[in-house]
Amino acid sequence: MSNLETKHLTKKFGNQVVLDDLNLNLKPNTIYALLGRNGAGKSTLLSILANHIFASSGSVVWQDKELTGRDHPVQEFYLMSEHNLFNKSDSLKNIIKKTTLLQGTFDQTLADEMLLAFKLDPKKKVSQLSTGYRTIFKTIVALSVPAEYVFLDEPILGLDANHRVMLYRYILKAYENRARTIVLSTHLVEEIANLVAHILILKDVKIIVDSDVEDLLAKSYQISGPKEEVQLYCQGLQILDDEQIGTLYTCYIYADLPANRIIPDSIVIKHSDLQDSFIKLTEEERELNV
Helix, strand or coil: CCCEEEEEEEEEECCEEEEEEEEEEECCCCEEEEEECCCCCHHHHHHHHCCCCCCCEEEEEECCEECCHHHCCHHHEEEECCCCCCCCCCEHHHHHHHHHHHHCCCCHHHHHHHHHHCCCCCCCEHHHCCHHHHHHHHHHHHHHCCCCEEEEECCCCCCCHHHHHHHHHHHHHHHHHCCCEEEEECCCCHHHCCCCCEEEEEECCEEEEEEEHHHHHHCEEEEEECHHHHHHHCCCCCEEEEEEECCEEEEEEECCCCCCCCCCCCCEEEECCHHHHHHHHCCCCCCCCC
């Protein structure tokens, strides 16, 4: 299998730059999280990768070929988003039949299991589904097609907590049954921390983090204690944020801690979780060098 790459990918809408000079390398058989605040360009990037819209410049490359227009192998890439144009008067069963014809094959066993688990009647029409159940059905289709790259844009839109947990389990099950590359774009960062292997974070039209989850968390710290001692210890490190609560001062760090720097007894160092790391990395106030 070949990596899916973007080379100097840029997208503009009029004079507005949405993505700028992105160089990505998506490996086969890996689950990614694509994170970013509202308007960061996540949906735009996924739409370009799936050939739904075109880049303004740069290229998407797979199997040593630039993917554009007719040369894009549409059956290998599938985008699930809020804009899936299923006919609202169609039944779910009929949409699955049409999708099978279009994609060549379809994992009907998985689809049937998920429809039953989520209590979705395949005879129902799309127009009869709530926002949450439309999201569930679109994700069922995305996980059942034979694509090697599946892009899930907000696959938890409108879902309650129980349904989100169920859906995460089925995403993992689908991956375990047939390994492929899955890219999840979501705002519920902490919920997918144990599901994904690699994190991509978009900010200010660029990718600011392209890292395995373990590596990102290994460099994300909260360092707390008396202000002067914390500031002294953190000199020269990448400080994402700081805060003072009473006498307790905390610095949020994204860096490898120096092995030879003495840690005072008055300082407490602990790792930040994925959600805290994401929030601090995407704060508007600071320029980051990550």
